[in-house]
Amino acid sequence: MRNLCVSINLGVVRRLSLLLIPICLGLSSCNNAVNLSNNDPFEPLNRTIFKFNDALDQGILRPTAITYKNSVPDPIRSGVSNVLKWLQGPTIITNDIMQGDLKQAQSDSMRFFMNTTSFGLIDAAADFDMKYRKEDFGQTLGLYGIPAGPYIVLPFLGPSSVRDAVGRIVDHFLNPFSHIGSLNARFPYTASKNIISAVNFRSENFDQIDDLRSSSLDAYAKVRTIYRQQRQAAINNGRVPINLSGKGSSELFDDHLTFTQEKKLADLAPPTSKKNNESE
Amino acid sequence: MQSRLKLLVFFAILWLPLPAYSDNQSGVRAERFIDILSSEALKLATNTSLSSSDRRREIAKLLNQGFDMPWIARFVLGRNWRLANPQQRKEYLSLFQAMVEHTYSRQFTDYSGQKISVVGHKIGKRKYIFVLSRIYDPNQSNVNISVNWRLVPDGNSFKIVDVVIEGVSMGVTQRNEYASVLQRNGNSISALIKAMRQSLAKLEKRG
Numbered sequence: 001m002r003n004l005c006v007s008i009n010l011g012v013v014r015r016l017s018l019l020l021i022p023i024c025l026g027l028s029s030c031n032n033a034v035n036l037s038n039n040d041p042f043e044p045l046n047r048t049i050f051k052f053n054d055a056l057d058q059g060i061l062r063p064t065a066i067t068y069k070n071s072v073p074d075p076i077r078s079g080v081s082n083v084l085k086w087l088q089g090p091t092i093i094t095n096d097i098m099q100g101d102l103k104q105a106q107s108d109s110m111r112f113f114m115n116t117t118s119f120g121l122i123d124a125a126a127d128f129d130m131k132y133r134k135e136d137f138g139q140t141l142g143l144y145g146i147p148a149g150p151y152i153v154l155p156f157l158g159p160s161s162v163r164d165a166v167g168r169i170v171d172h173f174l175n176p177f178s179h180i181g182s183l184n185a186r187f188p189y190t191a192s193k194n195i196i197s198a199v200n201f202r203s204e205n206f207d208q209i210d211d212l213r214s215s216s217l218d219a220y221a222k223v224r225t226i227y228r229q230q231r232q233a234a235i236n237n238g239r240v241p242i243n244l245s246g247k248g249s250s251e252l253f254d255d256h257l258t259f260t261q262e263k264k265l266a267d268l269a270p271p272t273s274k275k276n277n278e279s280e
Numbered sequence: 281m282q283s284r285l286k287l288l289v290f291f292a293i294l295w296l297p298l299p300a301y302s303d304n305q306s307g308v309r310a311e312r313f314i315d316i317l318s319s320e321a322l323k324l325a326t327n328t329s330l331s332s333s334d335r336r337r338e339i340a341k342l343l344n345q346g347f348d349m350p351w352i353a354r355f356v357l358g359r360n361w362r363l364a365n366p367q368q369r370k371e372y373l374s375l376f377q378a379m380v381e382h383t384y385s386r387q388f389t390d391y392s393g394q395k396i397s398v399v400g401h402k403i404g405k406r407k408y409i410f411v412l413s414r415i416y417d418p419n420q421s422n423v424n425i426s427v428n429w430r431l432v433p434d435g436n437s438f439k440i441v442d443v444v445i446e447g448v449s450m451g452v453t454q455r456n457e458y459a460s461v462l463q464r465n466g467n468s469i470s471a472l473i474k475a476m477r478q479s480l481a482k483l484e485k486r487g
Contacts, residue, residue: 038456126422207390214482215383217475221460225453233447250404252452253430253442256355257406 038224039150046153050220053158054213057202062210065202079121081200085132086112086120087193091175095135099143104133134234137174138167142235151224156194159227307401307409310431313438314411317346318396325391336385340377343384348432348439349377355441356454360462364469372469375476382483393419396427407432408441 040046068077089112096105111125111132118124126132141163142148149162160168172178178190202209216222324330324338343349353376354361364372394417402410409431417423430442430451442451458472465471 038460123422131422131424211383211386214486215379215479216457217472217479218457218460218464222453222457225456226448229448229452230446236447252358252455253355253408254406256358 038221039148040224041150042152046151047220049153049155050223052155053153054219056156057209061198061202064199065206068199069203069206077200077203080196081204082115082123083120084193084197084200085123086115087177088134088175089115089120090177091137091171092133092135094174095137095140095171098137098140099135104135108133108135133237136164136167137170138164138231139235141167142231148228148231151228156198159223161228161231164231306433307403307411310409310411310438311398311401313346313431314413314429315398317342317440318398318413321388322395325388332385332389335388336381339385339388340381343381346440348434348441349373349380351432351439351441352380352451353377355451356458358455358459360459360467360469363462363467368469368473371473372476375473375480379476379480379483382480386483386486393417394423404430409433409438 089108093105093108093112096102096108107130111130114125114128114130115123123132138161146163148164152160152162152165154160154165157168172190178186180186181189212222213219321342324335324342327335330338350373353373356376357364357372361369394415396413396415398411398413400412402412404410411429411431413427413429415423415425415427426446428444429440430444431438432441442449444450461472461475462468
């Protein structure tokens, strides 16, 4: 369905992508191939920021999320979560259009106006099969073929990439909610929205985040690969390609079949002592 | 002449749909495999009469029945498998297995009424078959998670070699994580095994 839409509106996309060609060229390799390699030239700095964010989580965010979960009743928490989604409405609709997905833009506009009757507190549109689906400018750029670029960890905000960090800034300015009120009121609005989002996210994914933290050998590397894969899935909009989690992962699995066939021979030979520095 | 033509047509009809049919059939069989496995898992998750050690034993049984654990363990290590000597390989495999069992038995304890429904399949390149499913919660309409299973044929049945949750492959995730541990420790398999032992001890303490 979505494919159809994309092909119909390919003209729009093509015209838009013409604008992006100069950026593309600047980024050297501009293709849609999924890059599962780490691409993490700033790893030492990223690890430091990751540690800082983790300390912040353990010291402030996690305890706040516990209190929030335990003392705020369920309906109010889901209301908060709904409002945060509703506030993203204009950004999502704009990105739907930029992605050439007019059908989704129409559905998301309906969703936005329907939920506006309760200022976003009640997600009535979800009952009419207009479910929340996040679209952001990072995804739009990804659809245009802009690679994610180096992985970066943002202080307070967590995992990102050069492309997605640029997307965040663009999304901020695209959203009319960021421009309402006096200049003095805007920063407190954005800051408090981000803080509430963080507490909401932490409480909604409480056990998963705790589990990830405690069961990892290298939590930083785990978060990095999950982020990469999740972003690719978001760009694909849940359409399941045959390789399921991107071209890169399918190659890994095909490669493994080849390798296990070779390996049978390797197993017969005594283990070599020379180090093999092949890396994926 | 005419009878020969008839024979030809007969064979053409007989032969043509066969490859498609058999492919389709293995896909349908793979779907049933996941269906049966998940209903057995559900039975286990809702059985409150089991003690925690019994439950872990049952989970281990189910995992070994449904998943090709040595295959997954080797995939996670990737080409670094070559760096390990036979003794390290043996220890790595058993640690890997124990860690997965602990992680999953915890998931089972946290179970709160979610259901899984198989929605289709895809036949992949090489010998992979994908079964597509969704996890939903009858009590919460906003829970709708896509879970896709990568299977390989195993005799008359199948074995799971990867689970992809909302686009995130468990195998690839663990592979990248282990690769990073190795890279940061000068490709030393014994350092990886040490880290796994510590992690397992933590999991065991948590219960």
